[in-house]
Amino acid sequence: MPPMDPLAGTTTGPASSDFIRTIVADDQRTGKHAGRVVTRFPPEPNGYLHIGHAKSICLNFGVAVEFGGFCNLRFDDTNPTKEDVEYVDSIQEDVRWLGFDWGERMFYASDYFEALYGYAEQLILDGKAYVDSLTADEIREHRGTLTDPGRNSRYRERPATENLDLFRRMRAGEFPDGVHVLRAKIDMSSPNMNMRDPTLYRIRHATHHRTGDAWCIYPTYDYAHPISDALEGVTHSLCTLEFEDHRPLYDWVIEQTRPPGQPQQIEFARLNLNFTVMSKRKLLALVEQNIVNGWDDPRMPTIAGFRRRGFTPEAIRDFCARIGVAKKENVIDVALLEHTVREDLNRRALRALAVVRPLKVVIENYPEDRTEQVQAINNPEDPSAGTRLLPFSRELFIERDDFMEVPPKKFFRLSPGSEVRLRYAYILKCERVVKDPSGAVIELRCSYDPGSLNGETANRRVKGTIHWLSAREAKDAEVRIYDRLFQSSDPGEGGRDPLTDLNPGSLERVSGCKIEPALAESAPGDRFQFERLGYFCTDPDSRPGAPVFNRTVTLKDSWARIQGK
Ligand code: ATP
Ligand code: MG
Numbered sequence: 001m002p003p004m005d006p007l008a009g010t011t012t013g014p015a016s017s018d019f020i021r022t023i024v025a026d027d028q029r030t031g032k033h034a035g036r037v038v039t040r041f042p043p044e045p046n047g048y049l050h051i052g053h054a055k056s057i058c059l060n061f062g063v064a065v066e067f068g069g070f071c072n073l074r075f076d077d078t079n080p081t082k083e084d085v086e087y088v089d090s091i092q093e094d095v096r097w098l099g100f101d102w103g104e105r106m107f108y109a110s111d112y113f114e115a116l117y118g119y120a121e122q123l124i125l126d127g128k129a130y131v132d133s134l135t136a137d138e139i140r141e142h143r144g145t146l147t148d149p150g151r152n153s154r155y156r157e158r159p160a161t162e163n164l165d166l167f168r169r170m171r172a173g174e175f176p177d178g179v180h181v182l183r184a185k186i187d188m189s190s191p192n193m194n195m196r197d198p199t200l201y202r203i204r205h206a207t208h209h210r211t212g213d214a215w216c217i218y219p220t221y222d223y224a225h226p227i228s229d230a231l232e233g234v235t236h237s238l239c240t241l242e243f244e245d246h247r248p249l250y251d252w253v254i255e256q257t258r259p260p261g262q263p264q265q266i267e268f269a270r271l272n273l274n275f276t277v278m279s280k281r282k283l284l285a286l287v288e289q290n291i292v293n294g295w296d297d298p299r300m301p302t303i304a305g306f307r308r309r310g311f312t313p314e315a316i317r318d319f320c321a322r323i324g325v326a327k328k329e330n331v332i333d334v335a336l337l338e339h340t341v342r343e344d345l346n347r348r349a350l351r352a353l354a355v356v357r358p359l360k361v362v363i364e365n366y367p368e369d370r371t372e373q374v375q376a377i378n379n380p381e382d383p384s385a386g387t388r389l390l391p392f393s394r395e396l397f398i399e400r401d402d403f404m405e406v407p408p409k410k411f412f413r414l415s416p417g418s419e420v421r422l423r424y425a426y427i428l429k430c431e432r433v434v435k436d437p438s439g440a441v442i443e444l445r446c447s448y449d450p451g452s453l454n455g456e457t458a459n460r461r462v463k464g465t466i467h468w469l470s471a472r473e474a475k476d477a478e479v480r481i482y483d484r485l486f487q488s489s490d491p492g493e494g495g496r497d498p499l500t501d502l503n504p505g506s507l508e509r510v511s512g513c514k515i516e517p518a519l520a521e522s523a524p525g526d527r528f529q530f531e532r533l534g535y536f537c538t539d540p541d542s543r544p545g546a547p548v549f550n551r552t553v554t555l556k557d558s559w560a561r562i563q564g565k
Contacts, residue, residue: 018325020059020266024067024236033235033262037069040234041095042076042109042225045087045209047280048295048302049094051316051337055271058320060238061100072232073102077110078224080208088209090295094303098313109219109228110210116219116227117171119257120182120200124163128256129200130156131166132183139181142188143196149189150196156185170203173216177203184223186252194249198222222246226253230261237263240270241329271323272331274489276301277498291502292485298539298550299485299506309482310527310537310552315344334484339559341552345527345535350378350385353423353467354530354549355514356479358397360443360471364431365450366394371470374453376424390516392425395471397514398444399532402466405433405441412464414444421465423531427452467531474514478548480539481508513549520547527552 017025028035039060043049049057064071073095077083095102123129132155134142144150158166170180182201190196200223205216229237237250244267254262277283278301286292286300295302298309306316319340323332353376371393379385398414407415414420419429427449434443451457485506492498519528524540528549535552542548 016321016324019327020236020238020268020325021063021066023266024063027235028067036233036235037064037067038072038233038235039064039069039238040072040074040229040232042074042228043091044076044079044082045084045091046079046082047087047284048090048300048304050278050280050283050303051273051276051301051306052271052278054098054303054316055320055323055325056238056240057095057098057100058317059268059325063236063238069235070105071100071102072105072107072234074107074109074228074232076221076225076228077108077208077210078219078221080204080206080218083209085209090304094307097307098303098316107228107232108210109224110208112224112228112231113211113215113219115231115259116224117217119227119259120219120223121164121167123184123200123256124167124182125160126256127160127185129163129182129184130158131163131170131180132156132197133180136178143193144188146193152188153183153197156197167201170201170217171215173205175203177205179203182217184249184252184256186249192245192248194222194246195252198249222249223253226250226263226265227257227259229263230254230259233261234263237265239265239267241267241327242270243267267327268325269327269329272329273301273334273337274331275334275484275486275491277486277491282492282498285499286485289499291499298480298482307525308537308539309550310345310525310535311341312344312527315341318344331490333559333562335557335559335562338553339557342535342555342557345529345552347381348379349527349529349535351376351380351531352516352519352528353390353469354477354479354516354519354533354536355397355399355467355469355474356481356510356530356533357400358469358512358514359400359403359441361396361398361428361446361468362443363394363396363428363446363448365447368394370394371472374425388518390424391470391473393470393472396422396468397471397474398466398468403430403441403444413466414464419449419462421452421462423465423467425453425468426450427457427460427462467533469514469516471514473517475517475520475547476511477513477515477519478509478511478546479513479536479551480548481510481551482506483508515547515549519549520545522547529555 041057041060061071132153134153142151181199183197186195188196199220201217204218247265250265296304296308319337371391373389374392375387376390402413404415414430416430419427422428429447430444432445433441436442483506484503486501487503488501491501522538524538527537530536534554536549539548539550
């Protein structure tokens with residue numbers, strides 16, 4: 001398979017092929033699994049989904065659709081202490097928002113607790129599992145190292161009847177946490193540490209979000225996962241590379257328990273993004289320590305965070321198609337994700353004028369009582385989006401940054417005596433600067449060229465164009481400017497705490513911003529390009545008369561620049 005061109009993907013076309021799709025196509029052709037294709041997305045409900053999960057979701061649901069199969073949504077809820085229904089709900093919302101549908105096929109590993117228990121008793125009777133009563137420390141000591149083989153536990157040769165009795169009493173709640181575990185009897189000298197009699201069940205007196213207190217023993221991931229796959233008729237169990245060394249155990253569990261179904265585990269490289277942490281444990285720390293405002297903070301790499309930030313599901317799917325699926329670990333530049341979002345928003349976001357840091361302009365030769373309407377283009381990329389009228393009057397707001405009293409060379413915006421084009425309107429000239437007693441510029445006195453919109457000087461060219469709003473009609477808004485949450489391209493590199501790599505300027509809340517009147521009526525989730533400023537979306541914190549906008553991305557495309565586009 002040739003390496004994928006990361007820019008080869010398209011928004012609407014099918015995903016390009018990759019080594020997994022090649023395997024699935026071969027299996028279907030040769031009639032393996034009777035030609036069926038069933039995949040699953042198996043999140044543990046212990047956090048919100050992040051962009052790495054989106055890669056797995058696009059792969060699992062994508063393969064199912066492309067091969068006429070099914071994809072199950074399965075909650076891998078075998079660890080009651082960390083899981084919560086809030087996460088179960090958010091995961092469903094996020095998968096749906098990304099555009100995927102599991103139909104009736106939503107399952108929980110906890111649905112299989114009874115079946116999993118039955119298979120465990122069978123393993124005991126077959127002499128393939130035993131109850132170990134070593135302490136956790138002893139078990140660790142007996143495990144050996146990568147270079148030294150492990151040692152057998154002194155409980156390893158317990159007769160099956162004794163194991164069965166102990167296991168049943170574990171289930172019945174006779175023992176406190178940690179006193180016994182059920183282990184597979186495989187090979188303590190295996191070069192693969194996962195095969196050194198791995199734990200199948202542990203005692204955990206904890207209330208489960210679905211099964212309540214029905215159980216006080218819980219299966220491990222390595223035991224529950226393959227059997228859950230098999231019970232659901234999963235044919236291709238796609239997981240990330242760190243499970244490659246677990247595959248012999250996956251196969252062992254299937255071979256020894258003989259459930260209906262023969263799933264096959266295939267590993268692919270997980271998504272890594274620079275400037276981003278993706279482990280749920282670390283994301284939880286950001287939430288719990290109030291470093292961000294919840295899982296859906298627009299700075300979070302979670303699906304919920306990106307949604308609130310204004311990313312589109314189409315852009316995220318397109319990003320996943322562009323990065324492709326391969327077996328080799330790599331780090332993707334977060335600029336590619338931002339580029340993909342920009343490309344999508346460029347096509348469909350309506351343009352609007354907004355002034356984030358207003359500076360007042362008075363046009364001295366414009367009549368005080370006049371307001372005229374100028375025509376503005378809603379989306380130059382999409383003529384069907386039409387035009388709208390903007391009020392223009394004697395008093396305007398412009399962006400503070402668009403004026404400099406002492407401009408450097410090549411500053412083509414406004415300065416004393418200079419001229420600029422007001423977007424969709426007239427040419428403006430700065431005549432005088434008004435300052436407060438401290439010397440700060442508080443107002444510009446200007447003149448305009450009355451013929452420069454539709455008159456005899458309409459074609460007169462000046463070097464700069466700036467955005468503006470009519471002061472009387474503009475509405476107030478808060479704008480939240482986001483930057484990367486981490487300032488290091490590899491947060492936590494070399495084992496240091498990623499929280500030491502935080503970008504102190506990742507959120508700036510600016511109030512007293514000015515927006516076009518119509519934007520005050522926008523609904524949470526509406527997306528716009530504020531001309532010259534970037535893409536923005538309306539935040540759910542907006543209230544009538546107090547709209548809030550999030551900056552999604554700037555207009556500067558560092559990815560396109562790197563690619564020489
Ligand atoms: P994390 O390591 O972020 O805590 P996880 O693997 O523990 O994630 P799960 O809920 O177990 O989270 O993940 C569900 C599925 O998503 C798994 O199949 C997992 O392989 C996949 N997945 C998780 N992170 C990534 C990633 N960065 N890239 C691709 N797939 C991922
Ligand atoms: Mg996991």
